[in-house]
Amino acid sequence: MHLEIEELLSIARDAGKVVLDVYGDEKQFEEVKFKSDQSPLTLADEASNNLIVERLKTFTPEIPILSEEGRDISYEERKSWEYFWCVDPLDGTKEFINRNGEFTINIALIKNRVPVLGIIYVPVSNVMYYANQETGGWKIDSEGIKSHIKVDKNSIDWVSVGSRSHASDVEKEVLARYPVVKNVAIGSSIKFCLVAEGTAHIYFRHGPTMEWDTAAGQAILTLSGGQMTTLSGEPFLYNKPSLLNGSFICSAQYLTLRD
Known part of the structure; x- marks a missing residue:
């Protein structure tokens, strides 16, 4: 399936604009409520979601959206989907609320349970990452300069990236197995992008995430030459009966924690 990437990038940028409208409006910014899992939901989530879903329905009416x-x-409804969009309209809601700028717009296309296209937009810095099967991984910086990205398979001194909000002792134990010389904590799906562009070399996540948290990042990482697997080295797949993800490991190369 060939899709015009520029339209998808436009959708992500426009979603970023509505998020920044809330981010910069003190009265709207204070409108935070909590979902059933006690994670925060802001007006920005809702506005971004409405924009993305409406635009995707117009752009690809034949492709369902999760x-x-x-x-x-x-x-039962989604198990037969060959293609679907997997969207996180505001990834890093805690980072949004903490006003550190480390939140993203995530849009991914899944084909037969595998991410085949991913877009991650960082509204505050106006940086865009994207990847598809035809052209690989790309970054558009805040000045609009576009560059091809690839993972770094050659470094002997690794940088690890991990969550600012969800770090665990297990992650420290696992990272000690590898030649990690520096650890960087950063919010949202930006972690995948840093590995994809070769700035970092490993991202291990212990504990649950949801499919929309990881789909775009996985696409960008793997289509930039990297790997993302379960801890036993199995493929990391989507459209599961439960949308909850298990632990995973991302790197420039294939890793397994079997040992």
């Missing part, structure tokens, strides 16, 4: 804000589609 988003964080539309998570209640039953497995």
Whole structure:
């Protein structure tokens, strides 16, 4: 399936604009409520989700959409999907609320349970990452300069990236097995992008995430030459009966924690 990437990048940028509208408006910014899992939901999540879903329905009416804000589609309904969009309209809501700028817009296309296209937009810095099967991974910086990205397979001194909000002792134990000389904590799906562009070399996540948290990042990482697997080295797949993910490891090369 060939899709015009520029239209998808435009959708991500426009979603970023509505998020920044809330981010910069003190009255709207204070409108935070909590979802059933006690994670925060802001007006920005809702505005971004509405924009992305409406635009994707117009752009590809034949492709169903699974988003964080539309998570209640039953497995019976979605299990036969060949293609679907997997959307996180505002990844890093805690980072948004903490006003550190480390939040993203995530849009991924899944084909037969595998991410084949990914877009991650960082609204505050106006940096865009994207990848598809035809052209590989790309970054557009804040000045609009576009560059091809690839993982770094040659470094002997690794940089690890991990969550600012969800770090664990298990992650420290696992990273001690590898030649990690520096650890960077950063929010949202930006972690995948840093590995994809070769700035970092390993990202290990212990504990649960949801499919929309990882789909775009996995696409960008793997289509830039990297690997993302379960801890036993199995493929990391989507459209599961439960949308909850298990632990995973990302790197420039294939790693397994069997040992």
